[in-house]
Amino acid sequence: MEPILKVQNLSMDFGGLRALNDLDLDVISGEIVALIGPNGAGKTTFFNCITGIYPPTEGDILITPPGKKTKRINGIKPNKVTERGLARTFQNIRLFPNMTVLENVMIGHHCRMRAGILGAILKDRSTIKEEERVVENSYQILEKIGLSDFVNEFAKNLPYGAQRRLEIARAMATDPFLLLLDEPAAGMNPHETEDLDKLIKQIRDKEGISILLIEHDMKLVMSLSDRIFVVDYGKKIAQGTPAEIKNNKAVIKAYLGEDIDA
Amino acid sequence: MDYFLELFLGGLTRGSIYALIALGYTMVYGIIELINFAHGEIYMIGAFTALIVISVLTMMGMNTLAILVIAGVIAVIYSSAYGYTVEKIAYKPLRNAPRLSALISAIGMSLFLQNYVLLAQTSDFLPFPNLIPDFEFMEPYAHIIGSTDIVIVITTAIVMIILTFLIKFTRIGKAMRATSQDKTMAMLTGVDVDRVISVTFIVGSATAAIGGVLIASHVGMINFYVGFIAGIKAFVAAVLGGIGSIPGAVLGSFVLGWTESFATGYISSDYEDVFAFLILVFILIFRPAGILGRSERHRV
Amino acid sequence: MFLTFPIMVIRVNPIEKIIEWRWNNLILVGAGSFLISMVWRYMIERKDYGTRKAEAGEKSDQPPLIQRVMKDKRIYTPFLIIVALFACIFPFVFSMYQTNILITALIYVMLGLGLNIVVGLAGLLDLGYVAFYAVGAYTYALLNYHFGLTFWMVLPIGAGMGTLFGILLGFPVLRLRGDYLAIVTLGFGEIIRLILENWNEFSFGPSGIAQISRPSFLGMDMSVHGAIIYMYYIMIALCLFTIFFVNRLQDSRIGRAWIALREDETACQAMGIDKAKTKLTAFALGATWAGMGGVLFAAKTTFVNPASFTIWESIIILCIVVLGGMGSIVGVIVGALILILLPEYLRAFSEYRMLAFGILLVITMVFRPGGIVSDVRRIYQFKGTAETKS
Ligand SMILES: Nc1ncnc2c1ncn2[C@@H]1O[C@H](COP(=O)(O)OP(=O)(O)OP(=O)(O)O)[C@@H](O)[C@H]1O
Numbered sequence A: 001m002e003p004i005l006k007v008q009n010l011s012m013d014f015g016g017l018r019a020l021n022d023l024d025l026d027v028i029s030g031e032i033v034a035l036i037g038p039n040g041a042g043k044t045t046f047f048n049c050i051t052g053i054y055p056p057t058e059g060d061i062l063i064t065p066p067g068k069k070t071k072r073i074n075g076i077k078p079n080k081v082t083e084r085g086l087a088r089t090f091q092n093i094r095l096f097p098n099m100t101v102l103e104n105v106m107i108g109h110h111c112r113m114r115a116g117i118l119g120a121i122l123k124d125r126s127t128i129k130e131e132e133r134v135v136e137n138s139y140q141i142l143e144k145i146g147l148s149d150f151v152n153e154f155a156k157n158l159p160y161g162a163q164r165r166l167e168i169a170r171a172m173a174t175d176p177f178l179l180l181l182d183e184p185a186a187g188m189n190p191h192e193t194e195d196l197d198k199l200i201k202q203i204r205d206k207e208g209i210s211i212l213l214i215e216h217d218m219k220l221v222m223s224l225s226d227r228i229f230v231v232d233y234g235k236k237i238a239q240g241t242p243a244e245i246k247n248n249k250a251v252i253k254a255y256l257g258e259d260i261d262a
Numbered sequence B: 001m002d003y004f005l006e007l008f009l010g011g012l013t014r015g016s017i018y019a020l021i022a023l024g025y026t027m028v029y030g031i032i033e034l035i036n037f038a039h040g041e042i043y044m045i046g047a048f049t050a051l052i053v054i055s056v057l058t059m060m061g062m063n064t065l066a067i068l069v070i071a072g073v074i075a076v077i078y079s080s081a082y083g084y085t086v087e088k089i090a091y092k093p094l095r096n097a098p099r100l101s102a103l104i105s106a107i108g109m110s111l112f113l114q115n116y117v118l119l120a121q122t123s124d125f126l127p128f129p130n131l132i133p134d135f136e137f138m139e140p141y142a143h144i145i146g147s148t149d150i151v152i153v154i155t156t157a158i159v160m161i162i163l164t165f166l167i168k169f170t171r172i173g174k175a176m177r178a179t180s181q182d183k184t185m186a187m188l189t190g191v192d193v194d195r196v197i198s199v200t201f202i203v204g205s206a207t208a209a210i211g212g213v214l215i216a217s218h219v220g221m222i223n224f225y226v227g228f229i230a231g232i233k234a235f236v237a238a239v240l241g242g243i244g245s246i247p248g249a250v251l252g253s254f255v256l257g258w259t260e261s262f263a264t265g266y267i268s269s270d271y272e273d274v275f276a277f278l279i280l281v282f283i284l285i286f287r288p289a290g291i292l293g294r295s296e297r298h299r300v
Numbered sequence C: 001m002f003l004t005f006p007i008m009v010i011r012v013n014p015i016e017k018i019i020e021w022r023w024n025n026l027i028l029v030g031a032g033s034f035l036i037s038m039v040w041r042y043m044i045e046r047k048d049y050g051t052r053k054a055e056a057g058e059k060s061d062q063p064p065l066i067q068r069v070m071k072d073k074r075i076y077t078p079f080l081i082i083v084a085l086f087a088c089i090f091p092f093v094f095s096m097y098q099t100n101i102l103i104t105a106l107i108y109v110m111l112g113l114g115l116n117i118v119v120g121l122a123g124l125l126d127l128g129y130v131a132f133y134a135v136g137a138y139t140y141a142l143l144n145y146h147f148g149l150t151f152w153m154v155l156p157i158g159a160g161m162g163t164l165f166g167i168l169l170g171f172p173v174l175r176l177r178g179d180y181l182a183i184v185t186l187g188f189g190e191i192i193r194l195i196l197e198n199w200n201e202f203s204f205g206p207s208g209i210a211q212i213s214r215p216s217f218l219g220m221d222m223s224v225h226g227a228i229i230y231m232y233y234i235m236i237a238l239c240l241f242t243i244f245f246v247n248r249l250q251d252s253r254i255g256r257a258w259i260a261l262r263e264d265e266t267a268c269q270a271m272g273i274d275k276a277k278t279k280l281t282a283f284a285l286g287a288t289w290a291g292m293g294g295v296l297f298a299a300k301t302t303f304v305n306p307a308s309f310t311i312w313e314s315i316i317i318l319c320i321v322v323l324g325g326m327g328s329i330v331g332v333i334v335g336a337l338i339l340i341l342l343p344e345y346l347r348a349f350s351e352y353r354m355l356a357f358g359i360l361l362v363i364t365m366v367f368r369p370g371g372i373v374s375d376v377r378r379i380y381q382f383k384g385t386a387e388t389k390s
């Protein structure tokens, strides 16, 4: 099966620092794939390269949206990446704090809407319809995510766990075929993490959105993932099913440090 | 050729003054990433303080050299105190607020200080006595360069050397560098960030005050508005060199000084201030990081 | 705070070639700064307390008074009607002088609302707003002088020129980081003014252009008196138009994108919003309003010269937006009326006007970043939809 995201030989330099080194990764439609690695391994940098925030130094990023041709998306702007159907969340929550929860999700719809200045002023039929559709749709997304009680609350007033979920809702609103989640469980309590586990599975099963996630919570990773990629110092050190990764020497070494092995 | 030399040296003098002011911008920006709009006003206050002290002391009939030194020292102390206070009042409470808020607060402070001096003093240009003596050995070159210019250039050089020393080798200098790299990390490793910021403002204000005294003796008059224009130009110089970088600020200042000097000398003096802004626009469009600045990516 | 005492005190010894000691100022300043420092500390403490409370997760118990009033239709509607009536009869009840002042204030309302798009909604600090204002004013002045074009013909042209300049300037500079934008726009404002001042053949230099015609009603000749009243109604109409326009915009797809941009640029881009395009629309629209304001200004004063377009003008408009409440239409209107009318009626203190503006900017930012009428925009009308669904 054709992978929907295929990354080949990706490298990224920051001045002298090689944050990503010749990395390969692929996601097949319908999969939940995890990207793990110790702190500072380059996971977030990987997301930033794929989503156009940093132009990678080397390598290819190819996407194949369902029913469309394969495209190389190196170096295109972040908003174009999102338009093509990749949406992401941020490790350090980046909501729009002074907008309501609903508005945050409506922003996600932006690139799927057409109304221009003229439409906004004249409020013609199609604009009104579009707004209504977006409000409706946003509300539905919030219901699925379990935030429908907070629609008119400011994003900044939400509890931490809810903010993380709102990031997911907002990303879903861009109508992606692949969702990139950067440590979605960070800062959540075990109960919230369990809910998140269900939610992510639901997004894949019900919405048909494939998922690539970065996560440090191994329990969650093992429970969710179809496949796991492990990076350390920007290099891929292992890839495989959860069972394979659990017993991989290189992975254990990277996580526990050199000394123990020696 | 003489004309060229004259313009060149004029540019050097201008550049030196800009450098003294630009340092404050660059240091503050390097540490808290804020354009300190009130910096130009600090410089203006330095010049005013010096003027007041000079007038008082002259009335008392003191020796000119002594007056110059005393006035300089008092101006530096006052400006530093102002710089310190401005930071405490207008910026510190906004350290965690959006950038825009701090910027607006800075503009407010600048507006306030200008009008404060305007009201407490006068809106007229005040003559500023030139206390720097004419050196005899300079006599043969007097038509191209005055002794005031020499003093300015030399003082600037000395200040630069002291500053470089301060930042490279002292404890507080190290703390400053650490803070500008990463505030949170610096805090975690035990750096008193508040103190570092205060010191930065004080040092920046002190150099600005020196610049204020020097340029006032050079031009021979001051009013409440001089700080604003000079401040903006010095800011241009800082950006030109690469904001946050101290050698950059100096280099940028000289480039700006020469550009202005030659442009007004050969093209037209009506548009003197336009050149600075045009340079700014071009540099920001084509090389936003400045001449010596590293292009830094915003971390996500 | 105490450190600055001596400075404040000794600072007020002015010289005007002779030295004048003003010891009485010393006492005044000493006592004043002591008081102020006390109040300041108290306020800061209160603010810290407030943030701590917010961090602890407690929400402020009640929405602010103004917001409650705004929400309550029973108070809101009659209030609007009274304001409308008052606005209608104003020129017949009050003197021409008063009407003239109000016209000025209304021009500022318009400018404020225009700048509010740029600063308040999109979060772009534009310190060269006055440049576009000047462009509008000179467009009318020059077209009227050379070709005798009338007010109504030039109004759209002036607005268009504003847009054009906004796009021309915006294109290169909007890629810059926010704080550079402030300086570049400031520089641009000064460049335009310097050009107007020095390019005599084009703009008649510092002496400016006089005898610009007032707006005329269906080609009728009007007395000055009539023209002022006419101008007043034009202003009211245009302000209403502006309010309508901005109001519709800010609840639209574009308006939301502006606000999102202000809140977090990176996240905004990651949501598929074209940063450059969105910024440019905000900037150009703001400039359009400045251009329109300029035409109105020229028509009102019948005289333009570069001195009307200094950086301070930009800062006054910025004050209006900031003090009134960034992003809030009502706030900007209130801000403009207060900041323009108050100094007019307190002529005695006019010297202190800019000083006060400076203090106001700092204080607003430190203690009430939302301005007088904050949060109003954020009452979202989708509430109904959402509730009926749940
Ligand atoms: N904008 C940048 N400029 C310079 N270096 C950077 C930048 N962004 C990341 N780095 C460096 O790249 C390396 C990888 O960082 P990255 O944030 O990708 O790690 P990570 O795997 O996401 O870590 P964590 O698990 O802590 O989130 C780190 O050494 C980091 O310091």
Ligand SMILES: [Mg+2]
Pocket (backbone or CB within 6 Å): A043, A044, A045, A091
């Ligand atoms: Mg990370």
